[in-house]
Amino acid sequence: MGLHVLKFGGTSVGSLKRLERVADIVTTRAKTHQVVVVLSAMSGETDGLIELAHHFTKSPNSRELDVLLTVGEQKSVALFSICLSARGIKARSLLGSQVSIRTSNDHTCARIENISTKSILEFLNAGEIIVVPGFQGVTVEGEITTLGRGGSDTTAVALAAALKADVCDIYTDVEGVFTTDPNIEPKAKKLSYITYDEMLELASLGAKVLQTRSVEFAKKYKVPVHVRSTFKDVEGTWVLEESKLMESLVVSGITYTKNEAKIVVEDMPDRVGIAADLFTRIGEAGVMVDVIVQNVSKDGTTDISFTVPRSDMKRAIDVVNQSKDILKHGRVVGDDRISKVSVIGNGMRSHAGVAAKMFQVLAREGINLQMISTSEIKISCVVDEKYTELAVRVLHDCFGLDKIDAREVNDFK
Numbered sequence: 001m002g003l004h005v006l007k008f009g010g011t012s013v014g015s016l017k018r019l020e021r022v023a024d025i026v027t028t029r030a031k032t033h034q035v036v037v038v039l040s041a042m043s044g045e046t047d048g049l050i051e052l053a054h055h056f057t058k059s060p061n062s063r064e065l066d067v068l069l070t071v072g073e074q075k076s077v078a079l080f081s082i083c084l085s086a087r088g089i090k091a092r093s094l095l096g097s098q099v100s101i102r103t104s105n106d107h108t109c110a111r112i113e114n115i116s117t118k119s120i121l122e123f124l125n126a127g128e129i130i131v132v133p134g135f136q137g138v139t140v141e142g143e144i145t146t147l148g149r150g151g152s153d154t155t156a157v158a159l160a161a162a163l164k165a166d167v168c169d170i171y172t173d174v175e176g177v178f179t180t181d182p183n184i185e186p187k188a189k190k191l192s193y194i195t196y197d198e199m200l201e202l203a204s205l206g207a208k209v210l211q212t213r214s215v216e217f218a219k220k221y222k223v224p225v226h227v228r229s230t231f232k233d234v235e236g237t238w239v240l241e242e243s244k245l246m247e248s249l250v251v252s253g254i255t256y257t258k259n260e261a262k263i264v265v266e267d268m269p270d271r272v273g274i275a276a277d278l279f280t281r282i283g284e285a286g287v288m289v290d291v292i293v294q295n296v297s298k299d300g301t302t303d304i305s306f307t308v309p310r311s312d313m314k315r316a317i318d319v320v321n322q323s324k325d326i327l328k329h330g331r332v333v334g335d336d337r338i339s340k341v342s343v344i345g346n347g348m349r350s351h352a353g354v355a356a357k358m359f360q361v362l363a364r365e366g367i368n369l370q371m372i373s374t375s376e377i378k379i380s381c382v383v384d385e386k387y388t389e390l391a392v393r394v395l396h397d398c399f400g401l402d403k404i405d406a407r408e409v410n411d412f413k
């Protein structure tokens, strides 16, 4: 009898009726497998708790905020265990501290360091279904922590890794991972599988299906993850190791994010160490930098452009301006009306020409590329925000993503 971890997101547990639906899925699975269930807070619950805290202050104490936020998941697991017991099924909730899921003490964004599986295994072996709240952990000192928004995914995958589960099912309100956002391109197709690396790029580039940390865990411990719908009983998208796949798609997805802003620092003296100076200051201000482009120098000066989260644009510009004596730069110009459109595909590792095709297609539509960045399996272009939807659609079309077939996955189970 294998062990499966089943995680249900906020909308999946969003009402009592939906909890009954989840109970149906879990009891069916429990006939053939040992089951550990991980639940999110009911949809809207975590936001509601944050709002309550904000009634008193915009920056609540993070330790207390964690105590508050864990309430949402706690309510879900207690209710769900009561629901299963009422059906005569042996179920037991175990909180983060009871499992225990040990984390760092970075309140509101803690990292899982260790999971002890002893108590879970004991109860599983006694024939119980174990129900664990997502998103929460405990420090060595016994302090309650949370793992950052969307952290229940990470709880589920980390538990699956620690318990050496055969599968981690992520049940959600969409059918799987799509080739792009179906709200922008209705011809978007569900992918039958995707590699961990592709999923990492997709997750960090704006596809909101999985928390990025959860994919890092899945990759590190080779946990097969199945993203699927709670409401429709069909195969979703498998997230797997590359070696499990028959073939890789050259391009498997198009993503976009509109949450970055571009800053151009003009006329910096082109001397050794200037970029180090600039980005050290920005880093020390706690601003994360994404794409960086440095122009060729002209008359001993150069422009450096970079992107930062939109909400940090003003702060980053202030930091640069305050360093004018050292950086000796010219104007600093911010633009928060940009978006980053990306093409992702594992097959890019071995196929040339993807970048050229992407640039040609965007040029044909008159879309100017303001910045470009690449990794082994991704090409991102920063463009004017107003072209986002158009860019996504023409790229989806030119890489033939509306025509891909559901392909076979090797027998990995």
Ligand code: ASP
Pocket: 009, 010, 040, 041, 046, 047, 072, 134, 135, 148, 149, 150, 151, 152, 153
């Ligand atoms: N309830 C938390 C959130 O809304 C964690 C999660 O659902 O994954 O972010």
Ligand code: MG
Pocket: 009, 150, 153, 209, 210, 211
């Ligand atoms: Mg989520």
